[in-house]
Amino acid sequence: MEHMSLSFPAPTASGDDASKARAAAVICGVVASGNLEVLVEAGDDPAFCDIVVNTSAEGFGDIWRAVLRDFAARHAVGGLTLSINDVGATPAVVSLRLDQAFESFRSAS
Amino acid sequence: MTSEAIFPPVATDAGALFDALFGAGRHGVTVDGSFVHGTGEVDGRAVHVIGTWNRAAVDVTLALRVAGAVLDAVAADDAAGGAARTPIVFIASTSGQALSRHDELLGLNGYFAHIARCVDLARRRGHRTLALIHGEAVSGGFLAFGMLADRVIALPDAQVRVMDLRAMARVTKIPLDDLQAFAKVSPVFAPGADNYWRMGAVHDIWPAGDWPALLAAALAALAARDELAAGDGAWAADNRAALGLERGGRGLAAPVAARVRGTGAGA
Amino acid sequence: MTARGISYYEATARTRVAALVDAGSFTEFCGAAERLTSPHLAALGAPVAFDDGVVAGSATLGRRPVLLAAQEGKFNGGAVGEVHGAKIRGLLDRACVERPAAVLLLVDSGGVRLHEANAGLIAISEIMRALLAARAAGVPVIALVGGSCGAFGGMGIVTRLCSAVVMSEEGRLSLSGPEVIETVKGVEEFDSRDRALVWRVTGGKLRRALGEAQLLVNDDVAAFREGVIGLLASPAAVAAEDGGLAQLRAEHAALADRATRFATARDGREIWRAQGFAAPERVPMLAADEFNRALAEAVGANGGAA
Numbered sequence: 001m002e003h004m005s006l007s008f009p010a011p012t013a014s015g016d017d018a019s020k021a022r023a024a025a026v027i028c029g030v031v032a033s034g035n036l037e038v039l040v041e042a043g044d045d046p047a048f049c050d051i052v053v054n055t056s057a058e059g060f061g062d063i064w065r066a067v068l069r070d071f072a073a074r075h076a077v078g079g080l081t082l083s084i085n086d087v088g089a090t091p092a093v094v095s096l097r098l099d100q101a102f103e104s105f106r107s108a109s
Numbered sequence: 110m111t112s113e114a115i116f117p118p119v120a121t122d123a124g125a126l127f128d129a130l131f132g133a134g135r136h137g138v139t140v141d142g143s144f145v146h147g148t149g150e151v152d153g154r155a156v157h158v159i160g161t162w163n164r165a166a167v168d169v170t171l172a173l174r175v176a177g178a179v180l181d182a183v184a185a186d187d188a189a190g191g192a193a194r195t196p197i198v199f200i201a202s203t204s205g206q207a208l209s210r211h212d213e214l215l216g217l218n219g220y221f222a223h224i225a226r227c228v229d230l231a232r233r234r235g236h237r238t239l240a241l242i243h244g245e246a247v248s249g250g251f252l253a254f255g256m257l258a259d260r261v262i263a264l265p266d267a268q269v270r271v272m273d274l275r276a277m278a279r280v281t282k283i284p285l286d287d288l289q290a291f292a293k294v295s296p297v298f299a300p301g302a303d304n305y306w307r308m309g310a311v312h313d314i315w316p317a318g319d320w321p322a323l324l325a326a327a328l329a330a331l332a333a334r335d336e337l338a339a340g341d342g343a344w345a346a347d348n349r350a351a352l353g354l355e356r357g358g359r360g361l362a363a364p365v366a367a368r369v370r371g372t373g374a375g376a
Numbered sequence: 377m378t379a380r381g382i383s384y385y386e387a388t389a390r391t392r393v394a395a396l397v398d399a400g401s402f403t404e405f406c407g408a409a410e411r412l413t414s415p416h417l418a419a420l421g422a423p424v425a426f427d428d429g430v431v432a433g434s435a436t437l438g439r440r441p442v443l444l445a446a447q448e449g450k451f452n453g454g455a456v457g458e459v460h461g462a463k464i465r466g467l468l469d470r471a472c473v474e475r476p477a478a479v480l481l482l483v484d485s486g487g488v489r490l491h492e493a494n495a496g497l498i499a500i501s502e503i504m505r506a507l508l509a510a511r512a513a514g515v516p517v518i519a520l521v522g523g524s525c526g527a528f529g530g531m532g533i534v535t536r537l538c539s540a541v542v543m544s545e546e547g548r549l550s551l552s553g554p555e556v557i558e559t560v561k562g563v564e565e566f567d568s569r570d571r572a573l574v575w576r577v578t579g580g581k582l583r584r585a586l587g588e589a590q591l592l593v594n595d596d597v598a599a600f601r602e603g604v605i606g607l608l609a610s611p612a613a614v615a616a617e618d619g620g621l622a623q624l625r626a627e628h629a630a631l632a633d634r635a636t637r638f639a640t641a642r643d644g645r646e647i648w649r650a651q652g653f654a655a656p657e658r659v660p661m662l663a664a665d666e667f668n669r670a671l672a673e674a675v676g677a678n679g680g681a682a
Contacts, residue, residue, distance in 0.1 A: 001421055025409035030388050031425040032450040039408050039426055056423050083411075087423050169635050176628060183621055208557045210566040210642050214577045215635060216588050218532035218551040223624075223631055225537060229508045230624055248488075248497065249551060252530055256501035271493035281490050283420055297416050297458070298493035310498045347505045349498065350462070359495060362462045362502070365412055369405045369432055369466025371473070 004053040004061060006068055012046045012078035013106065023109035028101035036086035036094060038101035043081035055086035067091050071098045080105070123162070126243065130198075130320045144174045145200045152325045157182045160200030160241075160254075167250040168207035172220035175254055179227040183234055194235040196328050199258055202243045203250030221253035228257040237331040239324075242267040242302065242311070259331050260312045262323075263302035269311065270300030296358045309353030309362075381596035384522040385546045389431045389446035392482055395597040396520075396604075397435035397444070404433040406463055414457050416492040425451045428459040432467045438605040440477035443467050449484030449525035456531065457489040461499020468506035472513045477608055479510055479517045481538065486553065487529015500530035507537050516540065516614040518607060520600050521547040521589070526578065528553055536588065539614045542603045543580035543589040544596075545664060550578035572660060576644035581659055581667055585647055586634070590614075592671075594664045652678045 029037040036055075043050050049072050053064055071077070082101070089097070123140040130136070131149040138147035138158045143165035147158050159178040165171060179197065186194050206217055232238055240258035242251075246269045255261060263269065271277075274292065278285040292299030296307040305311040315323055350366060353359030382395050393402055406412050408426035417424050429451035434443050445464045447454040456464075464481070471479045488496035507517050516539040521527045526548030527535040535541055535549055543549065554568035554577075567573060576582060584592040590607070593599035607614050641647060648656035652674040662670060 001418075001423065025407070027390070027408035027426060030448060030450045031423050031429075035450070037408075037425060041409060054423070083426070085423055085425060169631075173628070173632055173635065180621065180624055180628060187621065206551055208552055208560050208565075210557065210577060211640070213550045213552060213554075213557070213566075214582070214641055214644065214647070215638060216536070216550070216583070216586060218527075218549070219536040219588055220631060221533045221551070222536035223627060225504055225533065226508070226619065226627075227624055229505075229512075230619060230621065233512065233619075249530065249533070252497060252501055252504075252533060256498070257504065269494075271488055271497050272490065277490050277493065283422075283491070287420065291420060295416065295419065297495050298491060304494055305498070308494055308498055310494075310501070346509075347502055349502060350465075353498070359458060359498070361412070361415070361458050362465075362495070362499065365406065365459050365462035366466035366469060366502075369463050370469040 002053075002055050002058045002061070004055075004064055006051045006053075006065065008049045008051070008069065008072035008077070009047060010049045010072050010078040011076045013076040023105065026101060026105040026108055028104055029097045031085045031087055033087050034089055034093065036084055036089045036097055038097050039083040040101045040105040041081045041083075043079050046079035049077035049080050049082065051082045051084065053084045053086060055084070055088070057086065057088040063091055067094050068098075071095065071102075074099070075102050077102065127158070130241070130324060132321050135321075143171050146174075146178050149198065151196070151321065151328060156196045156198050156328070158198050158200060161203050161250070162200070164202055164204040164245045165250070166204050166207040167221070167253060168209065168212050169215050169217060169220050172217070172224055172253065176220075176224045176227045179224070179231055182236065183231050186234070186236070192235075194237075196237040196239065197231055198324070199238065199240040199254055200243055201240050201246045201251055201255035203247055203255075204245055205247035205251070206249035221249060224253045225257050228254055232259065237328055239327055239331070242269060244268065248272065256310065260327060261305075261310060262327065263306070263311045263314045265315070265317055267302040267314070268300060269302045269305045271298070273300065304358065307353070307356045307358030309349040309351070309356060309359060312352070381594070381598055383595050384544055384597050384600055385524060385595050387597060388450065389448040389482065389484070392597055393431055393433075393435070393444065393446045396480075396482075396601050397437050397442070398439065402433055402435040404431060405467070406432065412459050412463075414459055414492065416457060416495065417452075420491050422491060428457060428463070429454060430460045430463050432463045434476070437477075437480070437601070438608060440608055441474075442478050442480055443471050443474065443476050444480035444482065446482035447484045447523075447525075447531075449523040452489055452491075454483075454485035454523070454525045454531075455487060455489035456485060456496045456499055457492040458495035458499060460489070461496060461503060465499065465502045465506045468503065468510045468517070471510040471515045471517075475513065475515055477516075478604075478614075479515060480520060480604065481517060481534070482520045482523075483527040483531050483535050484521075484523030484525045485527060485529070485531040486525050487531050497530065500534060503534055504537060507534060511539060512619060516608075518542065518604060518614065520604070521549050521580070522595060522600065523547070526550070540591070540607055541583070541589040542591045542593060542600060542607070543583055544593055544600070545575075545580040545667075546595050547580045548575065548578040549580075549583045549588065554578070573643070576660065579644070581662075582644040582647060584667070585644070585651060585671060592664050592668055599664075651675070
């Protein structure tokens, strides 16, 4: 298993901080071969998005960093923490799951 | 075709075992193929003896015999009247469930569930239940009745497991070396009565010794525990997770169950 | 009412729960955010899931309060480990206290998680005790079986301890996996790659015909929902828990009769033929409602299910 911890400066989604902080965590996806689960929670710092990745596919750090950087650039993810358990999903599936998780979290808050 | 073709029968004289458990002349236990039944005497009082023999592969037929004997034990005390219920000592020697398409078709899982329901009836009626592991106790066969007893005791030759390591390595695709290394530091999956003791499922491992005295003490302890537990929730009667926590073999079962139950400490 | 159904077989545990219960009524216990992951999987370098592969919580179903646990069959074959098993056990304990209208177990599991074999086996026996305690306390426990893992191993035993079982044709309920039987006993004993055979021996239609499942429904979460609501609305349909000697003697006799009646049977076709189905060979092709009608006719004509 490989473990990565990243932090991206990111703008915060509009809406008041208090309600965002109260938002319930959301989980998306499944820990199965070629798939991943993404847990989205309110984080500590509204100016950053913290992402923790546990993956069974070792040696793909650069690709993860690229995919996650793209994700952080696509959405206003400041103030969020994402935690990922991955079993060898492709970059396309990872991106899809991240987007789904973000949308779920936003619609739930 | 049973597992007896693969492993030679346990070279045990039934008479010798029951003499050691109850004392010579203090039991009338019959071994009928793979089925054990009869009575023994503990502290001057009768106990039922029910179980399986010789690494039996438990099939539909054997499951029905075990379940039927439990129901007969309950019925006998119902007929006798009075408050006293005769304790049941289960003898577990099983290589697991029979592997047969016919038994699967009939629903062997349901026959095992039936045994469990019968043992539970006996418990609710006040029969104290003790399971003694003699030889092997494997997987489904053991799950069906041995593990549902109030207390499980491992006799010196007991080998308790879900599956042997080689087969586990094949199924999980984890190298056998890794499993063997991990087995040395964790009781969580390696075969062995001592691991099941640490995890709270085996209450005691008896060395060779004064088994009649140990049997009497075990049954007395169950009686005392019944009184203590009378006020607690129904769930408190199964204290194996708490034992596993105390003994260091299972650190999470008790607290996680407590959290979901709503009686545990918060995050 | 959705125009397009959700396949129960394909859905994740969370999707099943969300679509099964009354909209928005689900509250999760020990959810993903609490990160109660398996230290044993981690120690063996295997991936973990934040909920350890089972979703547990409370909800309402047809406005009746229920407690439910749904196993995620896609994670480690839905197999039971220490934490996973403890969540289900704790839920059943809670039922003794809260006395909901029912506990629902969405079973999708091959049984014990081998990475934690001993913990899994013990956990399943604790689930069995807790389930029996819940039933003795008057709470029906209903199993739903329709996922890709079916209900095998210890979870096959747990399922048959339930008050009622709702299955789809896609579901399987048994004890040993066909692959294990084939490996040990040979392909003649059980060809695990003959899917049609596997389903004739362990599948929903066979189990329904034997009376081991009370309902056979379509592979649609809405159909499972409707089925369970129907069971809860008619208490007699869910085995009234007396659990006394007379009831167990009767169940014992029925199990013994089945073993005698089908003493040499090795294929579901023989069961359906003996039960008087008009065309036993065609049973696998019938839709759920056609099968249910055919079963009712066969049972009616022959005085009772096996």
